[in-house]
Amino acid sequence: xxxxxxxxxxxxxxxxxxxxxxxxxxxxxxxxxxxxxxxxxxxxxxxxxxxxxxxxxxxxxxxxxxxxxxxxxxxxxxxxxxxxxxxxxxxxxxxxxxxxxxxxxxxxxxxxxxxxxxxxxxxxxxxxxxx
Amino acid sequence: xxxxxxxxxxxxxxxxxxxxxxxxxxxxxxxxxxxxxxxxxxxxxxxxxxxxxxxxxxxxxxxxxxxxxxxxxxxxxxxxxxxxxxxxxxxxxxxxxxxxxxxxxxxxxxxxxxxxxxxxxxxxxxxxxxxxxxxxxxxxxxxxxxxxxxxxxxxxxxxxxxxxxxxxxxxxxxxxxxxxxxxxxxxxxxxxxxxxxxxxxxxxxxxxxxxxxxxxxxxxxxxxxxxxxxxxxxxxxxxxxxxxxxxxxxxxxxxxxxxxxxxxxxxxxxxxxxxxxxxxxxxxxxxxxxxxxxxxxxxxxxxxxxxxxxxxxxxxxxxxxxxxxxxxxxxxxxxxxxxxxxxxxxxxxxxxxxxxxxxxxxxxxxxxxxxxxxxxxxxxxxxxxxxxxxxxxxxxxxxxxxxxxxxxxxxxxxxxxxxxxxxxxxxxxxxxxxxxxxxxxxxxxxxxxxxxxxxxxxxxxxxxxxxxxxxxxxxxxxxxxxxx
Numbered sequence: 001x002x003x004x005x006x007x008x009x010x011x012x013x014x015x016x017x018x019x020x021x022x023x024x025x026x027x028x029x030x031x032x033x034x035x036x037x038x039x040x041x042x043x044x045x046x047x048x049x050x051x052x053x054x055x056x057x058x059x060x061x062x063x064x065x066x067x068x069x070x071x072x073x074x075x076x077x078x079x080x081x082x083x084x085x086x087x088x089x090x091x092x093x094x095x096x097x098x099x100x101x102x103x104x105x106x107x108x109x110x111x112x113x114x115x116x117x118x119x120x121x122x123x124x125x126x127x128x129x130x131x
Numbered sequence: 132x133x134x135x136x137x138x139x140x141x142x143x144x145x146x147x148x149x150x151x152x153x154x155x156x157x158x159x160x161x162x163x164x165x166x167x168x169x170x171x172x173x174x175x176x177x178x179x180x181x182x183x184x185x186x187x188x189x190x191x192x193x194x195x196x197x198x199x200x201x202x203x204x205x206x207x208x209x210x211x212x213x214x215x216x217x218x219x220x221x222x223x224x225x226x227x228x229x230x231x232x233x234x235x236x237x238x239x240x241x242x243x244x245x246x247x248x249x250x251x252x253x254x255x256x257x258x259x260x261x262x263x264x265x266x267x268x269x270x271x272x273x274x275x276x277x278x279x280x281x282x283x284x285x286x287x288x289x290x291x292x293x294x295x296x297x298x299x300x301x302x303x304x305x306x307x308x309x310x311x312x313x314x315x316x317x318x319x320x321x322x323x324x325x326x327x328x329x330x331x332x333x334x335x336x337x338x339x340x341x342x343x344x345x346x347x348x349x350x351x352x353x354x355x356x357x358x359x360x361x362x363x364x365x366x367x368x369x370x371x372x373x374x375x376x377x378x379x380x381x382x383x384x385x386x387x388x389x390x391x392x393x394x395x396x397x398x399x400x401x402x403x404x405x406x407x408x409x410x411x412x413x414x415x416x417x418x419x420x421x422x423x424x425x426x427x428x429x430x431x432x433x434x435x436x437x438x439x440x441x442x443x444x445x446x447x448x449x450x451x452x453x454x455x456x457x458x459x460x461x462x463x464x465x466x467x468x469x470x471x472x473x474x475x476x477x478x479x480x481x482x483x484x485x486x487x488x489x490x491x492x493x494x495x496x497x498x499x500x501x502x503x504x505x506x507x508x509x510x511x512x513x514x515x516x517x518x519x520x521x522x523x524x525x526x527x528x529x530x531x532x533x534x535x536x537x538x539x540x541x542x543x544x545x546x547x548x549x550x551x552x553x554x555x556x557x558x559x560x561x562x563x564x565x566x567x568x569x570x571x572x573x574x575x576x577x578x579x580x581x582x583x584x585x586x587x588x589x590x591x592x593x594x595x596x597x598x599x600x601x602x603x604x605x606x607x608x609x610x611x612x613x614x615x
Contacts, residue, residue, distance in 0.1 A: 038550065040527075041602030066601040067544040092602065 005033040005125075007099055011115060012124035013075030018099065019118055022106070027115075029075060030103040031063070031094065034128045039065035042091040045072075048105050052080045056114055060105065063091075072104065076114045082106035134595065136612055137177045137187055147181035175614055194595055196539050198405075202561055202569050204490075206510045206542040206554030207300065207348055209378045209400035210407065216470060217404060217463035226462055231454045235439050242438035245431045245455065248465045249415070255468075255476070256374070256394055257387025258417035262426045264456045267412025268375055269302040271395030272342075274416045274451050276310035278393060278425045279339055279369050281448040285425070288367070290339035296325045298348045298546040303373060312339055319548055323349035323503040323512075327358045334362060340369035340393075345386070346376050348546040348554065350487065350507030352384075360390035369393060377401045378558070379484055379509035382477030392419045402464035413460035427451045482559035483509040486566060490557050493570030496577050498522075502549045510556035514549050524580040524587050526551040531598060532576045534591040538569060 006012075010020040016035035019027045036042065044064040054060060054074040061072040087093045087102050094102035109115075119127060160169055179187075197203070203210035221227075229241055249261040265271035276293070283290050293307045296317045304314035315333055317325050330341065341363055346352045353359070360370040372386050374396040380386070381401070386394050398413040399406035406412055418426065424445040432441035440455065471479060491501075491511045498518035501511070515526045530540035530553075542554040557566055580587045591597060 041605075043602055043605040066605055068547055070547075092606070 004099070006121040006128075008121045010099075011075075011118035011120060012127075013073070013118055014127065015071075015073040015075070016128075017072060017075045019075050019115065020103075021115070025109050025112065026081070026106060027076060027078075027109060028103045028106050030098055031072060032124070032128075033098050036095050036098045036102075039063065039070065040067045041065055042094050045088050045091050045094075045104070047085075047088050048080055048083050050080055050083055053110075054078060054080060054107070056111075074107070075118060076107060076109055077111050078107040078109045080105050081108050134191075135187070137179060137184070138612060138614070140179045140183045140187060141177040143178055145178045145180055145183075147179060147184055201538060202557065202565050203539045204541045204555045204557050204569065205407075205539070206350075206512070206545070206556040207375055208407070208542070209375075209397075209509075209556060209558060211378075211403055211558040212560035213403055213405045213463075214467060214470065217466045220466040221459050221462040226459070239438055241458065242431055242440070244465055245458075245461060246433055246438050248461055248468070249431060251465075251468050252396060252415055252417060255381055255385070256377075256396070256417050257385030258394060259387075259420040260423040260426060260430070261415055261417045262430055262451075263413070263415045263461060264427055264450075264452045265395065265414035265416055266452055266457055267399070267410055268373075268395060268397040268414045269306055270412075270451070271397075271414025271416050272302055272306035272373060273309055274414075274427060274448070275371055275393045275395050275418075276306055276312065276340075277427075277448040277451070278416065278418060278422055279371070280310055280312070281425045281446060282369075282422060283339060285446050290337055290368070292337045293339055293371075294330065294333055294341040296343055296347065297548050298323060299342070299344060300348065300373065300375060303342050303344075307342065317341075319347075319349075322351070322505050323347065323548070324351050324353050324355070324505070325359065327355045327362060330359050331362055334366050334368070336366070338363075338366060338368045340371045342371045342373060344373040344375055345389075346379050346508040346510075348376075348510075349503050349512045349549070350376075350379070350510040350556075351503050351505050352379075352508055354505070357389060364390070375400065376509065379480055381480040382473065383480055387417075387419065392422060393417070398460050398464040403467045404460045404463040411457045411460055413457045413464065415456075429455065431455070479559045480509070483557075486557045486559055486561055487511055487555070489563070490555060490566050490570060493566065494555075494573045496574060498577055498581075499553075502552065509558070510554060512546065512549050512552050512554045515551040515553060518577060518580060519551050522580045522584045524584055526553050528580070528587050528590065529553065529573070529576055532579075532587050532590040533572065535593045536572045536576075538572060 010018045012018050016032045018030055018032050021027050042063060042065045046062040048060045056074055056077045058074045059071045060074050063070055063072055083105050084103050087104060198210050225240060229238055245263055249263060252261055265274045291313055292315050293312045294317050295303050295314050296319055298319050307314040317329055317333060320326055345356060363370050370391045371393045372391040374394045377396060378401045395414050395416045425448050426444050428442045428444050428447045428450055429440035430444060432439055487507060487509050498521060499513040499515055500517055501513055515529060519525050526543045530543050533540045544552055545554055
């Protein structure tokens with residue numbers, strides 16, 4: 001598989017979510033290659049609530065794999081403006097393509113400076129592989 | 132090929148019974164049963180002969196793997212030998228023919244057995260009072276939490292939180308939620324135990340209790356537990372211990388002596404009655420004197436040599452099960468305790484610890500990492516992460532490969548704090564030869580993973596059902612047989 005494990009065009013949160021900026025105030029969020037790989041085959045994701053105000057670190061969805069149930073956390077504060085229904089309904093997409101087709105939510109930022117607290121691809125790689 | 136189910140043998144008109152000729156006047160169904168309750172279509176039941184029934188279920192039973200077939204090293208499940216004498220005693224007609232509504236003066240033997248079992252469990256755990264009513268471990272947890280809730284209500288204290296280590300069995304937070312508390316996760320340190328500092332950081336006046344399994348799910352006896360319990364008590368909180376791992380402790384350490392206030396036991400694990408696949412279990416709850424008045428009703432009491440179901444519990448948390456728990460499991464646990472005696476019980480715990488540590492040593496290899504640097508007790512956890520990194524072979528694949536070699540797999544991917552976890556509990560009833568064989572097979576699987584990973588990834592090939600697509604089974608389960 002040619003999948004990039006740590007694409008450079010986005011930032012990463014310590015709970016293994018990625019954040020990609022689409023414009024000044026909006027980002028899309030998903031889970032990293034490492035997150036889907038550790039979880040194994042994903043079988044269910046609870047649907048995040050559109051219009052919900054969230055704080056960084058809040059739980060935005062529950063994710064269930066054949067191994068375990070765990071949580072997806074908000075890497076930034078803001079308001080959920082869109083949910084990727086396709087990925088929620090067909091969670092295998094997240095295993096197959098966590099960074100593009102498998103994005104999860106679009107968030108309108110309330111505090112764009114929080115982006116500076118996230119890791120870049122290199123920092124995240126060492127966080128995963130050495131941490 | 133799909134495994135036939137009993138309906139596949141069905142042919143109209145076949146039957147496995149013969150009714151005698153009717154000797155009362157015949158009546159129309161409509162004269163006996165209200166019109167709206169009479170079914171319009173025949174029920175779809177399989178029509179088969181007695182011999183077909185026997186062959187069908189016998190063939191299914193032969194596919195089973197049970198502790199009677201070989202080692203069953205499921206961590207935290209304590210799958211030990213089920214002594215046949217237990218079954219023999221439980222089958223005595225005085226027990227099997229006893230109706231639950233038999234007047235108490237005619238069921239003194241059964242009541243005495245329950246009373247005596249309760250006394251023995253008090254002695255084993257160092258506790259002061261007992262309820263045998265809970266149906267199994269998680270039900271016991273819920274009962275313990277309801278006792279707590281009633282206690283704090285009685286004291287007029289509003290406490291909402293229960294602290295739970297991140298290595299806990301999933302039933303713990305589930306029981307906490309069910310009892311109306313909020314579970315708060317306590318992080319284990321890198322050696323897999325909870326520290327006084329971490330607990331103190333979460334300890335405030337809202338904390339009703341800490342709920343901890345000891346030894347924990349890594350098999351580690353919590354090193355700071357005495358200090359942690361002291362801190363809880365200073366805060367007015369309750370120290371609850373999940374007795375799932377009591378098999379490591381009998382005659383060595385009593386939870387009551389350490390300071391725990393409530394414990395639930397799993398008689399079906401520690402005290403050797405058959406379980407798995409849904410029970411039956413038995414989850415007695417034991418408490419310290421100050422919580423005695425909050426136990427569920429009834430408790431079994433004795434007065435002047437007369438045993439009775441006692442409903443006089445002052446501030447009872449209520450009734451949690453009809454009648455009085457799973458009696459047959461109590462008989463087996465009672466028999467087990469008497470057969471082993473004090474010395475035998477101590478020896479069984481010590482042997483369980485020895486066996487686990489022997490096996491831990493025997494399966495050591497560069498591709499497994501111990502989950503903790505501390506010496507475990509009756510079970511241990513290794514991470515197969517190094518093997519996964521080297522070969523792509525995961526804990527799941529090792530488990531599947533074990534099936535092909537005729538052995539039951541250990542618990543895997545639990546506790547959640549260990550990646551690629553294999554959690555192994557051999558129990559005291561495995562011989563050295565059996566442990567050696569299991570270790571040899573594990574080492575062989577690791578070797579094969581390094582030489583030819585696909586041969587492991589494609590297992591099992593010798594079982595009736597080969598590698599299952601778990602994701603597909605979970606996403607689109609087919610659980611129902613459809614006639615057409």
